[in-house]
Amino acid sequence: MGRSSSSARGMLHLAIVAAAAAVLTALPPVPAAAAASFTEPASDFNGTGQVVLQGTKEAGSALELRRAGAGVVCTIAASPATTWQCPTIPVPNGEKTFTGLETLPDDSVEPLDLLVLRVLRPPVLExxxxxxxxxxxxxxxxxxxxxxxxxxxxxxxxxxxxxxxxxxxxxxxxxxxxxxxxxxxxxxxxxxxxxxxxxxxxxxxxxxxDRTPPAAPLITSPRDGDAVSGPDVSVAGRGEPDARVQVFTNGDIACEADVGPTGDWDCDLGLPGPGEWTLQALQRDVAGNFSSASERVEITASPRDPDTPGGAPGGPPAPGAPGPGATEAPQSGESPSPDPTTPSSPTPDATTPPLPDDGSGQPATSHWGTQTGFGNALPSAEQIIEHGGWALAPVVALVYVLLVALPLRAYATIVGPRLGTSPWRLTGRNREDDEPDGAPDEPPVEGEERPLLSPLLIVVATFAGAALIAALSGGIAADVRYIRLMAAIGLGLVLLNLLAVVLPARIAGHLLRAPARARLLPGILVIALFAALLSRFLDLQPPVLLGVLITCLALEPARLRARGGVAIAQIGGVATLALLAWAVHTLLMPSIGFWQTFAAETTAAIALGGFGSLLLLLLPVGRLPGRELYAVSRGAWAVVALASAALTGAIVASGASFPLLPLGLVALGVAAVLTALTVWVRWVAPALDG
Missing domain, CATH: 2.60.40.10 (Immunoglobulins)
Incomplete structure (x- = not known):
């Protein structure tokens, strides 16, 4: 009986296997998967525009490869090989799709999987x-x-x-x-x-x-005091080989010429009419540097005698064709200035315009009027909109408030007191940080330790150090124009601190009956130096500068709201003066000459130093105005901080070099450390001690 059951089960298994085999035999054959595929390029991004396609295929098959919109780009003939490679294919910029068909030995056709590449060729450098x-x-x-x-x-x-x-x-x-x-x-x-x-x-x-301006060109013909028969005059002289010379009559450009390999040049100009005329020349070298103005050549033009050719005595004759002179006589005494629209200029690098004639009849040979580049990267409002700075401004504002200001506030109020540290003072030792200042005329207390250094010396050294740090943020060189730059930055910092901090604080303190005392912040130089080094290391344009070196605090026992009013006056003063300086700087650029460049650099120092200092002043820690405002109203502080950070962020982040993501990650890391320390001191450590 047992054997009979086993035989029955075996017969049943055989019947099932036979039925499954019959079904599989009756089904149509499944086509073989395509053997061809792409193995190169391995990445979907190509940064050269030259694409090499290669891969695998079935032995004996052929391939035809296409690019969408360009047709067939490569064909592979049938061969026993199982790998294939196309010659280098030039591909334009953009997202490009490649397709392929494999013809198998049995003449069946199988498509390859799509290959999508992102192609970006190198840009063109002149x-x-x-x-x-x-x-x-x-x-x-x-x-x-x-x-x-x-x-x-x-x-x-x-x-x-x-x-x-x-x-x-x-x-x-x-x-x-x-x-x-x-x-x-x-x-x-x-x-x-x-x-x-x-x-x-x-x-x-x-x-x-090459940033060295060439020497002033020489006008050798006509000579000073010559009388010419106008209106056509041929002017000749000497200059730097391969430079471009512009000749001016009474300050208006009259003709241009290229200096030959031997240093000679000449050009023909047309005088607007008879009378006394002043000729001067400028030259621009192949790098784009302008020279100073040449010596003045005074000539007298008389109406041309129809029977005699014009020209300067002893010089080459003037041609008969009229020159490109002005149609209206220019005002005498004007100094020539470079023409930036010269169509045949060798390069557009006119970044260092020359210092015009100073009116003494002698050419200005120093470099006091040439630009240094400080503040040139400060964008206008139109440029900020064009570069998308306003779109990044809210992000910068949120990063500042959430990852910088608030974590610092929590750390300073919770962790700081537990550490029991007191700030080191350069102006005195062993003084409590909360000790109120005495009146200016209060006599010194007997036995009280006197300052290590003179307060006046510290003030001067602090401002000088800040000016040097600000200049270093953009780079300086051994040139007299950088003496002007240092003076402009120093003046800008003094105006910023006096007009935007001290004056508004004193006025607010008088109105609110909360006398305010100014405090120097020499320690801010360390932060300013770090910001300058960061600007140089990351090539930030415009650089981040700190220009506020003084803060004013209302003396006790002033009301809390009065102290907040003094703080708001300082913050508003800095923001207002920085905005005004920014607007004036936009109007002054591009600058030419000593005084205009000096004013542009001064306003740039005020604007950059003011916008950068706003974020520091608003920190709700220490003796900064932000702490007073935070104590009065956290909501008001948040609104002012967000608005100030957004404005500063729009200006700084509009530069293409601003590393928003890396700086944001750094701020996130610092905020995480400060928050962890705060949580530990506030909650974890007491719980462990308990």
Whole structure:
């Protein structure tokens, strides 16, 4: 019986297997999967625009590869090989899709999986692959809206320079500060719509940095005091080989000429009429540096005698064709200024206009009037909108309030008192931080320790140090124009502290019956130095500066609201003066000459120092005005802090080099550490002790 059951079960299993085999035999055959596939490129981003396609296929099969919108780009003939590779394929910028068909040995066709590549070629650098001479300004073509990054290789380590984004036409321009001499320069781009990756670098250019203005040109004919038969005059002289000379009559440009290899130049001009005329010349070298004005040549033009040719005695005859002179006589005594729209200028690097004639009849040979570049990166409101600074402003404001100000407040109020540390004072020792100041005329208490250094000396040294740090944020050189820069920054810092801090605080204190006492903050120099180093290291344009070195606090026992009013007066004063200086600086740029450049640098120091100091003053810690405002109304403090940080962020973040994400991550890390310490001291440590 048992054997019979086992035999039955075996027969049943055989019947099931036979039925399954019959069903499988009756089903149509499943087509073989396509053996061809892409193995290269391994990444979906290509930064050169030269794509190499390769992969695997079935032995004996053929391939036809296409790019969407471009047709067949590669064919692979049938062969026993199981791998394939196409020649290098040039591909334009953008997201490109590749398709393929594999023809198998049995003439059946199988498609390959789609290959989608993001392609971004290197941008074009003017002079790429050759040599250029420049003051530090480079131009080229890129994808519209692309971020531009320029790399310079000189005597030291390679440097990365972030540049403004390419405009709608694709044109980009970048002015950087490099030591004079030869540097290897190349550039790459990143297009946000394609992704965060940068393209490969363009071919390198050997750039000769030259910021030394050429000597003033000479006018050798006509000579000073000559009488000419107008209106056509031929002017000749000497200059720097390969430079471009502009000749002015009474301050108006009259003609231009290129200086030959031997240093000679000449051009023909037309005088507007008879009378006394002043000729002067400027020259611009191949790097774009302007010279000072040449010596004045006074000539007297008389109506032309129809029977005699015109020209200067002893000089070359004037041609008969009228020159490009003005149609109306210019005012005498005007100094020539460079013409920035010269169509045949060798390069557009007119970044250091010359100092015009000072009116003494002698050319200005010093460099007091040339620009230093300080404040040139301070954007106007229109540029902020164009570069998208306003869009990043709320992000900067939130990062400042949530990751900087509030964690510092919690740390200072909870952790600080537990540490029991007192700030080191340069102006005195062993004084309690909460000790109120005495009246200015209060005699010193017997036995009280006197300051280590003179207060006046500390004030002067603090402002001088701040001016030097601010100048170093953009770089300085051994040139007299940087003496002017230091003076302009020093004046700007003094005006900022007196007009925006001390004066508003004293007025508010008088109105609110809360006398305010000014306190010097020499320790702020450490923070200012850190900000300057950060600006140089990250190549921030505009740089982050701290210009407020004085704060005013209402003396006890003033009411809390009165002390808050004094704090608001200072914050409002700094913001108002910084905005005014920003507007004036926009009107003064581009600047030419000593006084206009001095004013532009002074207003830039006030604006940059004011906007940067706003964020420091609003911190609700220590003896800063932000602490008083925070104590009066946390809501008011939050509104003022967000508005100030948004304004500062819009100005600073509009630069293409502003590293918002890295700085945000650093702020997040610092906030996490401060918050962890606060939580430990406030809750964890007491619980463990209990």
């Amino acid at each position: 002079g790429s692959g050759g040599q250029v001479t420049t003051t530090g300004r480079f131009t080229g073509q890129a994808e519209p809206g692309a971020s531009i990054q320029l790399q310079s290789i000189g005597p030291g380590a390679p440097q990365q320079h972030s540049c403004p984004a390419a405009v709608g036409s694709g044109f980009w321009s970048c002015a950087i500060v490099l030591p004079e001499g030869e540097h290897e320069v190349r550039v790459r781009q990143s297009l946000p719509s394609l992704g965060p990756e940068y393209s490969a670098y363009s071919p390198a250019t050997i750039a000769t940095i």
